[in-house]
Amino acid sequence: MDVKNVNDQVQSRDKVIVRTSIIGIVTNVLLAAFKAVVGLLSNSIAVTLDAVNNLSDALSSVVTIIGAKLAGKAPDKKHPLGYGRIEYLSSMIVAAIVLYAGITSLVESVKKIFNPEEAEYSVVSLVIIAVAIVVKLLLGRFVKGQGKKVNSGALVASGSDASFDAILSASVLATALLFLLTGLSLEAYVGVVIAGFIVKAGIEMLIDTLDDILGRRADPETSREIKRLLTEEPEILGAYDLILNNYGPDKNLASVHLELPDTMTVEELDELTRRVEQKVYKATGVILIGVGAYSHNTGNDEAAQIRDAVREKVLAHDWALQFHGFYIDVEKKTMRFDVVFSFDIDPKEGLARLREELAAAWPDYAVQITPDVDISE
Numbered sequence: 001m002d003v004k005n006v007n008d009q010v011q012s013r014d015k016v017i018v019r020t021s022i023i024g025i026v027t028n029v030l031l032a033a034f035k036a037v038v039g040l041l042s043n044s045i046a047v048t049l050d051a052v053n054n055l056s057d058a059l060s061s062v063v064t065i066i067g068a069k070l071a072g073k074a075p076d077k078k079h080p081l082g083y084g085r086i087e088y089l090s091s092m093i094v095a096a097i098v099l100y101a102g103i104t105s106l107v108e109s110v111k112k113i114f115n116p117e118e119a120e121y122s123v124v125s126l127v128i129i130a131v132a133i134v135v136k137l138l139l140g141r142f143v144k145g146q147g148k149k150v151n152s153g154a155l156v157a158s159g160s161d162a163s164f165d166a167i168l169s170a171s172v173l174a175t176a177l178l179f180l181l182t183g184l185s186l187e188a189y190v191g192v193v194i195a196g197f198i199v200k201a202g203i204e205m206l207i208d209t210l211d212d213i214l215g216r217r218a219d220p221e222t223s224r225e226i227k228r229l230l231t232e233e234p235e236i237l238g239a240y241d242l243i244l245n246n247y248g249p250d251k252n253l254a255s256v257h258l259e260l261p262d263t264m265t266v267e268e269l270d271e272l273t274r275r276v277e278q279k280v281y282k283a284t285g286v287i288l289i290g291v292g293a294y295s296h297n298t299g300n301d302e303a304a305q306i307r308d309a310v311r312e313k314v315l316a317h318d319w320a321l322q323f324h325g326f327y328i329d330v331e332k333k334t335m336r337f338d339v340v341f342s343f344d345i346d347p348k349e350g351l352a353r354l355r356e357e358l359a360a361a362w363p364d365y366a367v368q369i370t371p372d373v374d375i376s377e
Contacts, residue, residue: 013150017068020146020155021061024162027139028058031132038125045112046172046190047129049105053165053198056101060094060158067091068152084251091157091209098161099202102195109191119187121176129173136166157205164201168194212246219244222284226254229280235260235272237296240324240338241372244286254280255290257338259324262295269293294325294338303328306362310337313357319345320354325370336368347371 032054039048067090075082144159146152175190223242230239238259245253258276260269277288297303307326314323314337322340329335339354341347351369358367 013152014068014072016146016150017152017155018065020143021065021068021158024061024139024143024158025058027135028054028061031135032058034128035132038128042119042121042125042176043117044119044121044172044176044187045109045117046175046187046194047125049109049191049194050129050132050165050169050172052101052105053168053194056097057158057161057165060097060161063090063093063097067093082247082251084247085213087152088209088212091212092206094157095202095205095209097202098198098205102198102200102202105198106192106195109188109195112188112191116185116188118185119176119179121180126173126176129169129176133166133169133173136162136169140164140166157208161201164197168197222252222286225284226256226280226286229283230256230258230276233272233276235264235268236276237261238294238324240294240322241292252286253289254286255292256288257292257294257325259294259296261298262327263298295327297326297328300330302330306335309361310335310358313361314339314354317350317353318342319350322372328365333364334366334368335362336370338370338372340372 032051035047035051035054038044039046039051067087071082071084071087071090073083140159140161140163142159143162144156147155147157147159171190171193175186179185179187222244226242227239230236236258239256240259241255241257243255247253258272260272264272273291276291280286280288297307306328310326311323314320319342320339321342322338324338324340326337327335339350341350351371354369355367358365
């Protein structure tokens, strides 16, 4: 694997994140300033809260830049796999900022419901709000697009938030127009709605980031593509137990078990392993750091017949999702294999039932079953 290319990709990604975040900061600070002035002059709680929302967005972008810079630090003795996961922590801080802004705004809006103050809008203030809506829509589309381009969860979240802010600003504009046309003031109530959406966005961002930190199920498309690439090789009879470990955006390490003929030599296995590592990395960017092997019986008809019979018995259960890694020694009367259990059954219970069934069918054999977790498709 070309380490220089990997480092170049990381540096390029960091530049995009920083540049996009700076654009977001400048835009949001300007919008917050204009809206704050309009909110104070017009005595509008809704416009003022919209300004607070923009200011929290600017602060979020600052945190995103800091997170990207720290995450881009080179690996060292203390953290040999790098600092990529710091970006998830920065995303959590962004979520906390949004959540705090939402809760604060909600409290202020509720206060205004019980102690209402009449707003006074001017044509200039309405124009500023309208322009802000357009700017936020364009900013949201740009930031989200850049986030998807470089696989930055923080940027995607910021872009989505900016697009949604445009909708909130539109509701503020609608409230102002309604007040000017009918004299009906819904300022505080719109403020509650805006605050509620901000709180909701903060909670969703927080949950999403926690999922990344705790570890998500591997992306099914990536898993299928890696297995397809592996099983294309004529020597590989099956690819199982694929585990993807994430150490930050665009830094995925994986391990896998390959089912190989029992006639393969260590030299042949070494050559195959190095070949598939390069192949998988070039196609998916995933680094195979561990390749284990299952031995497949060859040239033994009795072993094949028993394997098929055992597979049929195991997979007759709905909670047995996969059967692999089967190997049998007919002379020593031993057999071993792995079973992927669903989350619908306790693996201990599943193992006990399978052992009981197989002992009844093949009483002369010592059976070793390894339980696997349903972690990838």
